[in-house]
Amino acid sequence: MTKVTLPQEAIASKLMSLEEFLDYDDGTDTRYELEDGKLRSMPSESDINQRIASFLFAYFLQLGIPFYRLRIGIEVAVSGRRATVRLPDFTILSEELAQEMEGAKRSIALLDMPPPQLVVEVVSPGKENKTRDYRYKRSQYQSRGVDEYWIVDPIQGKVTVLTLVEGLYAEKTFTAEEAIVSSLLPSESSLTAAQILQNQIDLIVDIIDI
Numbered sequence: 001m002t003k004v005t006l007p008q009e010a011i012a013s014k015l016m017s018l019e020e021f022l023d024y025d026d027g028t029d030t031r032y033e034l035e036d037g038k039l040r041s042m043p044s045e046s047d048i049n050q051r052i053a054s055f056l057f058a059y060f061l062q063l064g065i066p067f068y069r070l071r072i073g074i075e076v077a078v079s080g081r082r083a084t085v086r087l088p089d090f091t092i093l094s095e096e097l098a099q100e101m102e103g104a105k106r107s108i109a110l111l112d113m114p115p116p117q118l119v120v121e122v123v124s125p126g127k128e129n130k131t132r133d134y135r136y137k138r139s140q141y142q143s144r145g146v147d148e149y150w151i152v153d154p155i156q157g158k159v160t161v162l163t164l165v166e167g168l169y170a171e172k173t174f175t176a177e178e179a180i181v182s183s184l185l186p187s188e189s190s191l192t193a194a195q196i197l198q199n200q201i202d203l204i205v206d207i208i209d210i
Contacts, residue, residue, distance in 0.1 A: 014038075018083040022106070037082030045089075048154055049122045052196060053090040056120060059191065060092060060184070068102075069093040069117075075108035076116060078140035086137060089152075092118040092184070115145040118184055123153040130155075138162060142169050148182060152196060159193040 015037035016024065024032075024039070031042040045053075053072045061067055071091040078084050085108070093101070096114040101107070109116060119141050121133045133151055141149045142164065149169065151160040161182055162169035174180050174193040185191060 015082060018077060018085070018111075021083060021085060022108075031087060033087050034083055034085040036080050036084060042087060046124065049089055049124070052122050052152055052154075053120070055196065056090045063186070065092060065184075066098075069095065069098045071107065073107065074116075075106075076119065076141075076144070077109060077111045078137075079111070079143040080140060084140060086119075086140065088116075088119045089122045090118075090120040091116045094147075111144075115147070117146070118148045118150065119146050120150040120152060123151060123155060125155060134160075138169060142167075148184060150182075154197055157193070157197060159196055 016034060016039065017037070018034070021032075021034045021039070033040045033042060057070050057072060060070060069092055071093060072089070074088065074091050074093075076086045076088060076091065078086055093109070094114050094117045097109060097116060100113050101109065121137060123130055123133050138149065138151075142162075145164065147164050149162040151162070153160070158173050158175045159180060160171060160173045161180060162171050163183065164170075172181060176194050177192050179189065180191050180193065180196075182189075
């Protein structure tokens with residue numbers, strides 16, 4: 001299929017369908033989200049975002065979740081007024097989704113596929129980013145049927161865990177040394193908000209020894 005290339009001045013104004021987004025190629029390595037039909041360029045990941053995503057990857061891997069269900073950089077199509085595709089910082093796929101994506105040419109969970117089991121977004125500085133993570137993405141992941149959505153907020157020093165209950169998210173917030181409660185974690189888990197935010201490597205060492 002022929003890739004579509006648009007001049008930069010047309011990007012901000014053109015409304016794109018999901019198909020046009022999937023075919024779009026501007027010849028650069030720029031990462032894009034599609035937000036209500038509009039391309040939104042994504043800045044390079046900050047080091048703290050990378051560290052948190054890597055920490056969670058290692059943590060859940062050591063808990064026994066297979067590596068092929070753990071993703072950094074996957075795209076997730078969600079419901080919206082117009083076509084929308086998000087780029088979570090960290091994602092855990094369900095077994096069914098992982099099977100459907102096996103061998104795919106592009107790492108994207110489309111709307112006709114099962115939803116991810118967990119999506120994690122790390123809040124970046126700025127009011128717009130905060131509103132996007134706490135408000136818009138919350139409603140989009142809820143509508144997509146994502147079992148859990150974690151909002152990791154280094155600015156406010158907290159982790160918000162949203163769990164899908166009868167189609168709506170129930171919210172719990174964890175700070176400092178509070179142990180995070182999640183259906184993805186064993187009941188004896190001692191994972192805390194501080195450990196996620198500070199990326200304490202001692203926790204990973206402890207898990208390896210289990």
